[in-house]
Amino acid sequence: MKNKVAITGNEAVAQAMKQINPDVVAAYPITPQTEVVQIFSSFVSNGQVDTEFVTVESEHSAMSAAIGASAAGARAMTATSSQGLALMFEMVYIASSLRLPIVFPVVNRALSGPINIHCDHSDAMGIKDSGVIQLFSENAQEAYDNMIQAVRIAEHPDVLLPVSVNFDGFITSHALDVLEVLDDDTVKSFVGRYQPEEYLLDAKNPVSMGNFDMYDFYFEHKRQQVAAMEAAKKVIEEVGKEYEAISGRKYGLIDAYRLEDAEMAVVVLNSAAGSAKGVVDELREKGMKVGVLKPRAFRPFPFEAVQEALKKVKAVAVLDRAETFSTLGGPMFADVRTALYDLKNDIKVVNYVYGLGGRDLRLEDVEKVFGDLADIIKTGRADKFVNYLGLRE
Amino acid sequence: MATLKELAKVEERFVGGHRLCAGCGHGISVRMVLNAAEDANVVVGCATGCLEVASTIYPYTAWNCSFIHSAFENAGATIGGVEAAYKSLKKQGKLDKDFKFVAFGGDGGTYDIGFQSLSGAMERGHNIVYVCLDNEAYMNTGIQRSSATPMGADTTTSPAGKVVPGKQQPRKDLTAIMAAHNIPYAAQTAISNWQDVHRKAKKAFDVEGPAFINILSPCPRGWRYNTPDIVELVKAAVETRFWPMYEVENGKWKLNYKPKKYVPIEEFLKPQGRFRHLFAPGNEHMIKAIQEEIDNRWLALLERCGETPELPPK
Numbered sequence: 276m277k278n279k280v281a282i283t284g285n286e287a288v289a290q291a292m293k294q295i296n297p298d299v300v301a302a303y304p305i306t307p308q309t310e311v312v313q314i315f316s317s318f319v320s321n322g323q324v325d326t327e328f329v330t331v332e333s334e335h336s337a338m339s340a341a342i343g344a345s346a347a348g349a350r351a352m353t354a355t356s357s358q359g360l361a362l363m364f365e366m367v368y369i370a371s372s373l374r375l376p377i378v379f380p381v382v383n384r385a386l387s388g389p390i391n392i393h394c395d396h397s398d399a400m401g402i403k404d405s406g407v408i409q410l411f412s413e414n415a416q417e418a419y420d421n422m423i424q425a426v427r428i429a430e431h432p433d434v435l436l437p438v439s440v441n442f443d444g445f446i447t448s449h450a451l452d453v454l455e456v457l458d459d460d461t462v463k464s465f466v467g468r469y470q471p472e473e474y475l476l477d478a479k480n481p482v483s484m485g486n487f488d489m490y491d492f493y494f495e496h497k498r499q500q501v502a503a504m505e506a507a508k509k510v511i512e513e514v515g516k517e518y519e520a521i522s523g524r525k526y527g528l529i530d531a532y533r534l535e536d537a538e539m540a541v542v543v544l545n546s547a548a549g550s551a552k553g554v555v556d557e558l559r560e561k562g563m564k565v566g567v568l569k570p571r572a573f574r575p576f577p578f579e580a581v582q583e584a585l586k587k588v589k590a591v592a593v594l595d596r597a598e599t600f601s602t603l604g605g606p607m608f609a610d611v612r613t614a615l616y617d618l619k620n621d622i623k624v625v626n627y628v629y630g631l632g633g634r635d636l637r638l639e640d641v642e643k644v645f646g647d648l649a650d651i652i653k654t655g656r657a658d659k660f661v662n663y664l665g666l667r668e
Numbered sequence: 669m670a671t672l673k674e675l676a677k678v679e680e681r682f683v684g685g686h687r688l689c690a691g692c693g694h695g696i697s698v699r700m701v702l703n704a705a706e707d708a709n710v711v712v713g714c715a716t717g718c719l720e721v722a723s724t725i726y727p728y729t730a731w732n733c734s735f736i737h738s739a740f741e742n743a744g745a746t747i748g749g750v751e752a753a754y755k756s757l758k759k760q761g762k763l764d765k766d767f768k769f770v771a772f773g774g775d776g777g778t779y780d781i782g783f784q785s786l787s788g789a790m791e792r793g794h795n796i797v798y799v800c801l802d803n804e805a806y807m808n809t810g811i812q813r814s815s816a817t818p819m820g821a822d823t824t825t826s827p828a829g830k831v832v833p834g835k836q837q838p839r840k841d842l843t844a845i846m847a848a849h850n851i852p853y854a855a856q857t858a859i860s861n862w863q864d865v866h867r868k869a870k871k872a873f874d875v876e877g878p879a880f881i882n883i884l885s886p887c888p889r890g891w892r893y894n895t896p897d898i899v900e901l902v903k904a905a906v907e908t909r910f911w912p913m914y915e916v917e918n919g920k921w922k923l924n925y926k927p928k929k930y931v932p933i934e935e936f937l938k939p940q941g942r943f944r945h946l947f948a949p950g951n952e953h954m955i956k957a958i959q960e961e962i963d964n965r966w967l968a969l970l971e972r973c974g975e976t977p978e979l980p981p982k
Binding site for chain 2: 342366
């Protein structure tokens with residue numbers, strides 16, 4: 276049974292957490308994630324979940340307690356944004372190296388400084404090399420759906436990695452959206468029960484976790500994490516198919532929108548993909564062959580799927596909502612450009628950094644990008660490959 | 669109270685093969701504490717530090733019970749998470765066994781970098797025991813001063829130089845700070861008295877809610893003493909009132925040992941290389957300042973324990 280509801284992204288994610296009914300949640304409030312923690316607390320207070328809710332004194336402790344709980348054999352979650360993710364940075368790496376399937380929503384917000392509470396992806400990009408799986412969500416529906424699938428992806432025996440579910444601060448977290456939620460029993464049977472192979476509370480088989488690992492083993496353990504990330508690509512697609520069967524909504528590694536015959540494409544994460552799709556529909560009316568590629572999984576990076584989706588286009592603009600300060604553009608630009616390099620069909624790939632600190636991405640901005648791509652195709656030249664969108668300078 | 673013979677029958681949870689230094693207080697303290705858990709299932713948490721590094725070199729472990737280390741500053745939060753998982757799984761009927769939880773941290777992981785995590789765990793009321801193995805400096809990284817380092821000590825970041833004779837500040841009183849969390853049990857003990865360690869560890873395991881124990885744990889490299897003399901040195905720490913043995917149970921302070929006579933602090937300082945410079949001419953004022961600090965803290969402690977605030981007879 277499906278129910279259509281009008282709720283915010285934060286409410287949708289809290290709802291998903293309620294239906295997953297994790298054994299332990301350890302979290303600390305931070306704008307714009309705060310509502311998730313507040314709403315979930317009320318589920319705990321009203322006995323609507325079996326969860327032991329650990330009201331930690333910081334995000335560092337939030338992830339630490341989630342690690343302890345997950346290692347003990349519990350299904351554990353946390354949730355954060357921005358500075359909170361930066362504070363738990365150390366523990367994110369440890370969670371993934373301990374191979375603990377902790378699921379945690381990240382409500383994307385710009386990192387300080389200067390301090391800012393609005394959306395960009397600098398928080399998420401800070402942990403892109405930490406060994407966690409990163410799913411991105413265009414709207415509240417996807418955030419809700421990703422949360423439920425994240426549990427299965429994280430706990431899959433070939434994966435066993437933390438999964439962060441990203442969605443845009445305020446734009447998605449606070450805006451009211453109409454979405455379909457599944458009924459409790461459907462979610463319960465979809466996520467199943469967490470049965471770890473080795474865990475601290477196994478009285479018969481005590482285990483040492485977090486050992487000191489020297490040059491004789493550390494490298495192999497890191498390689499195993501890469502193998503798990505590689506395996507995650509297939510698992511994300513499989514879980515997506517299973518989820519489609521119960522929800523009717525399709526999920527894979529990427530979302531390719533009107534790319535079949537496209538000459539120009541925009542690659543963009545999260546809510547801005549919705550704006551870009553709207554612009555694509557308008558430009559298609561005018562006869563322009565345009566499309567959008569929205570990576571749903573950013574880590575692992577869906578290298579092959581991106582190649583396949585973009586191999587026939589002539590020009591691509593990668594829109595990054597984060598800076599790297601490398602002077603080589605945003606983080607996703609590097610990955611997409613690398614993926615397309617070996618195709619050797621002279622696809623022009625340019626970068627636009629947009630929306631830092633919550634600056635709106637206007638429809639005109641996306642139109643301008645497609646206009647630029649049309650010029651690049653016409654002239655065969657892309658003189659400036661790092662550009663800033665909607666910036667005064 | 670069990671006899672030594674009976675205690676010897678309890679299965680060891682911290683076993684041979686670890687690589688702690690000879691004459692280190694950590695192994696002795698850990699075995700004494702875990703012995704008091706008797707036949708319970710125990711999960712041990714551990715902060716980064718000598719104990720963790722020396723006991724879990726992959727693919728080996730010296731732990732004969734479940735053990736988790738995650739980072740330096742978060743032993744309180746990590747063991748708190750383990751305990752939360754236990755409570756949740758137990759409540760849901762997903763687990764039938766009973767467990768006890770204990771975390772070990774050095775003074776670095778407890779007094780300093782892990783202070784916030786520990787304070788949070790204590791305030792939240794997890795049913796855990798936190799044991800600080802206080803060796804009075806960051807020994808694992810090579811003897812740097814901590815807020816537990818005593819005044820006057822020569823460490824690699826408070827070196828005894830031509831102008832500054834070692835650490836200038838007195839120690840942080842962590843046991844009192846833990847007691848101020850109004851937890852059911854906070855205590856300070858010393859391995860020179862195994863009955864006291866055992867009784868306190870047992871009480872800490874038995875109380876419902878968080879318990880904290882501070883154990884003075886000498887470090888042969890950092891303190892520079894003759895390693896076989898470790899127990900004698902701890903005894904001197906207690907007799908000079910440098911390390912008083914006391915406990916705070918449900919807010920009630922109790923002194924567990926009162927030296928019969930006034931033993932000057934030199935008895936504790938002299939056998940240790942880290943204090944050698946204090947005995948050079950011109951540094952008499954440092955020893956005087958250390959003695960004053962100890963006497964003042966002793967009087968304050970006696971008052972808290974409801975005893976007449978007076979120094980032992982000279």
